[in-house]
Amino acid sequence: MPSIVSFGYNQSLLGGVLTLHSFEKQFREIDVTDATLAEKSQKSTIQGTIVALYAVGGLFGALSCIGLGDLLGRRRVIIVAAATQIVGVVLMTSAFSFIQLIISRLILGLGCGGLVATVPIWQSEISPTHKRGAHVATTGLFAGLGTSLSLVVDLGMSFAPGSVGWRFPLAFQVLFSITILGFISVMPESPRWLIRQNRAAEAREVLAALEDADPRDSKIETEIQDVQSSLKLSGEGSLGQVLRMGPQRVFHRAMLAATVMLFLQLTGVNVITFFTNTIFEQYLLLDSVTCRVLAAAYQLFSLVGGTVCIFTVEAFGRRGLLLAGATGNAICMALVAGLGSQPENRMAIHGAVVFIFLYHFTFIVGFGGVAFLYVGEIAPLKMRATINGISVGTFWALNVLVAEITPIAFNAIAWRFFIVFACLNAAIVVLVYFLFPETAGRSLEEVDQIFVSSTSIWDSVWVAKRLPRSGSDGLERDEGHLKVLPQ
Numbered sequence: 001m002p003s004i005v006s007f008g009y010n011q012s013l014l015g016g017v018l019t020l021h022s023f024e025k026q027f028r029e030i031d032v033t034d035a036t037l038a039e040k041s042q043k044s045t046i047q048g049t050i051v052a053l054y055a056v057g058g059l060f061g062a063l064s065c066i067g068l069g070d071l072l073g074r075r076r077v078i079i080v081a082a083a084t085q086i087v088g089v090v091l092m093t094s095a096f097s098f099i100q101l102i103i104s105r106l107i108l109g110l111g112c113g114g115l116v117a118t119v120p121i122w123q124s125e126i127s128p129t130h131k132r133g134a135h136v137a138t139t140g141l142f143a144g145l146g147t148s149l150s151l152v153v154d155l156g157m158s159f160a161p162g163s164v165g166w167r168f169p170l171a172f173q174v175l176f177s178i179t180i181l182g183f184i185s186v187m188p189e190s191p192r193w194l195i196r197q198n199r200a201a202e203a204r205e206v207l208a209a210l211e212d213a214d215p216r217d218s219k220i221e222t223e224i225q226d227v228q229s230s231l232k233l234s235g236e237g238s239l240g241q242v243l244r245m246g247p248q249r250v251f252h253r254a255m256l257a258a259t260v261m262l263f264l265q266l267t268g269v270n271v272i273t274f275f276t277n278t279i280f281e282q283y284l285l286l287d288s289v290t291c292r293v294l295a296a297a298y299q300l301f302s303l304v305g306g307t308v309c310i311f312t313v314e315a316f317g318r319r320g321l322l323l324a325g326a327t328g329n330a331i332c333m334a335l336v337a338g339l340g341s342q343p344e345n346r347m348a349i350h351g352a353v354v355f356i357f358l359y360h361f362t363f364i365v366g367f368g369g370v371a372f373l374y375v376g377e378i379a380p381l382k383m384r385a386t387i388n389g390i391s392v393g394t395f396w397a398l399n400v401l402v403a404e405i406t407p408i409a410f411n412a413i414a415w416r417f418f419i420v421f422a423c424l425n426a427a428i429v430v431l432v433y434f435l436f437p438e439t440a441g442r443s444l445e446e447v448d449q450i451f452v453s454s455t456s457i458w459d460s461v462w463v464a465k466r467l468p469r470s471g472s473d474g475l476e477r478d479e480g481h482l483k484v485l486p487q
Contacts, residue, residue, distance in 0.1 A: 002183065003078065003115045004139050006085065006176035008146025010112050012273050012299070013173070014051055014105075017154060017166040026163060027098050053102055055399035057088075057109020062117040062392035064110075069385025073197075074122035074190045081114030082180040085173070093171040108173075109396075115180070116372075117392040121384055124376035125190040126210055129443045133313040133373060140309055140368020144302015146176075147273060151296040158292060192381050192444070195227045203227075226445040230381055241383060242390065248380045249451040250387075252460070256436060257375040257391040260322075263428050264371040265398035267329050268421030269363050271406050272298075272356065279410075280353070294353060301357055305364025312365075317440040318374050319461075322432045325366010330425035332359035337418035377439045377447055437464035 017023045061081065068077050088108030095101040120136050127135040153169045160168070188210070194203035207223060208215040242254045272279060280291035313321060332355045339352035379387035409417045437460040439447050450467055454460040 002176045002179040003082070003119045004142035005146035005149070006173060006180070007112055007116050008143035008148075008299075008302075009150040009173055009176065010054065010108060010146075011143070011150075011270070012147045013150045013154070013169060014054070017169060020158060020166050022163050023166045026096070026166075027101060049404060050101065050105060052400045052403035053105040054109040054112075055396050055403055057106040057111075058113030058116065058399060059109075059393050059396035061110040061113020061115075062389050062396055063113075064389070065114055065117040065392075066386045066389035068114075069118060069121075069389060070193070070196070073193050074118055074125070075184055075187065077114060077118045078122070078184050079181060081111045081118065082177045082184070084111030084114065085177040087111070089170065089174045089177065093167050111177075113392070113396055116395075117389050118385075120372040121376040121379075121388050122190055124373070124444065125192045125384075126188060126206075128211060129441065130314070132377070133318070133440055134310045136373035136376060137309045137313045137369035138306065139372045140364045140370075141303060141306025143368060144299055144306055144364055148296060148299035148302060151292070151299055155292040155296050192227055192384075195224060196231060196381060200224055200228075226443070227381065230445045230448050242386060247452060248448060249454060250380060250383055252454070252457055253378050253380065253451055254383070254387045254390060255457075256378055257387050258394045259431070260371050260374050260436070261391045261395040262398060263322075263326075263432075264367050264395055265402060266421070266424045266428065267326070267363055267367055268333060268418070268424070269360075269367070270399060270402045271417070271421065272360070279356075298357055298360055301360045302364050302368065305361045306368060309365045309369055313370060313373070314440055317438045318370050318377075319432060319436055319438045321366045321370050322374075322436065323366075323429055325362050325370075326425045326428040326432065328362025328366065329359060330422050330429070332356070332362060333418045333422035333425060337415050337422060340415035340418065374436075374439065377442075377444060378437075378451075380448055381444070434458070434461065437461045439464070 061084075065077060068080070072080070085108060088104050088106075088111055091100060092104035092108060095104055120139060123136045124132055150169070153172055157165045157168050159165075188206045189202070191203035191206040191210070194200070194206065204215045204220055204224060207213075207220050208217070211220070213220055241250050243251055245251050280294050281288060309321060316324070335355040336352050336359065339348040339355065342348040375388055375391045376384070406417075435457060437450050437454075439450075442450070446467070450460060450464045453467065454463045
């Protein structure tokens with residue numbers, strides 16, 4: 001999963017080099033060293049903007065997939081996005097002027113946004129039902145691996161003299177994009193996208209290869225018929241259809257998909273991911289080397305949390321992990337706020353560090369991979385690229401906001417900022433419980449039936465619980481085709 005590793009690496013990379021003296025010396029516009037109080041406030045705002053520009057690019061990269069995802073197919077979009085990332089990396093590594101840094105951040109985000117909007121749905125569409133959750137849930141693990149790698153490289157290169165201390169970590173990203181291009185060239189296209197393009201024969205070959213079955217196997221034929229039946233229910237698949245319910249409740253599903261990605265940001269994860277070193281050094285008053293070691297160790301918890309998520313996402317379901325994650329997040333954020341309010345008490349500060357680590361564990365288990373998985377599962381096939389683009393665009397838009405306001409908020413209210421996210425996570429628990437139906441163990445076509453059989457936003461959770469599972473894949477059929485279950 002080099003695509004997701006690159007996403008994690010890019011997310012936290014700049015936060016690790018912002019405090020390097022050589023980086024500040026190169027870009028005086030964001031150098032807060034020896035700045036007056038007024039200058040520090042202004043430069044902190046510029047720092048937030050530079051970090052946020054990556055997310056602005058990600059927003060437009062995700063939104064571009066609304067049209068390109070269905071026009072080019074999943075594989076070609078991934079190729080274009082990876083190539084765009086390479087351009088951004090080259091420009092950022094070679095930056096000597098502030099304007100070049102700005103442009104490179106936008107281009108890098110553009111490529112990464114395209115990858116994040118496409119890779120999870122491609123995974124969902126090529127994975128068998130019983131393995132789909134574990135496959136897509138690796139997003140949290142690999143994003144954490146990329147972030148950990150970024151901070152380890154930052155730590156190691158922070159001792160290097162001159163600009164190599166920050167240019168090498170920036171250049172290192174190009175390896176991920178090259179790996180993506182190498183692997184995707186031998187990977188199969190989504191069989192569901194192929195069926196939508198009336199290329200059923202190619203889809204049959206891909207499905208047979210994925211399931212290690214004969215292309216003429218009745219199971220393959222049934223799966224193709226299910227996808228075709230789902231396409232007939234989906235309507236024309238236009239962008240305007242997102243704003244209408246229709247028989248498949250498209251607007252309802254688009255709102256759930258966008259909301260779960262909104263939740264991903266409202267957990268507060270990027271407050272810490274973007275500014276890990278800054279939080280430890282400026283607000284918990286730890287020394288520079290300790291901060292960098294802790295920042296790298298903090299992200300290693302992603303590997304633990306991601307592994308737990310992979311092995312529990314089918315057993316406990318998407319709802320179960322989202323509820324557990326948000327509950328754990330709320331408790332940890334509240335404790336970080338309380339303990340961080342006593343900077344003179346070293347035991348309290350150490351306790352705050354512990355709960356920042358625990359927060360990251362509960363976040364990865366509950367949201368790291370599940371949010372991206374859920375979006376790919378609840379969108380109907382004809383609208384999957386469109387809804388995924390809008391949803392991931394929502395993620396990036398909030399990413400911009402969080403990156404912009406975090407330095408300002410910490411300067412203004414310090415530890416109290418964590419209380420905001422404790423309250424938001426508590427609200428997420430309630431909303432997930434009442435509004436988000438379970439999709440674990442369902443084929444993508446069966447998920448369609450949950451919404452076709454729903455009449456409002458309030459009953460989809462109940463419909464998912466009562467929808468029977470029958471047949472080899474859990475679907476009830478009428479003469480070989482999907483059947484809309486009665487209320």
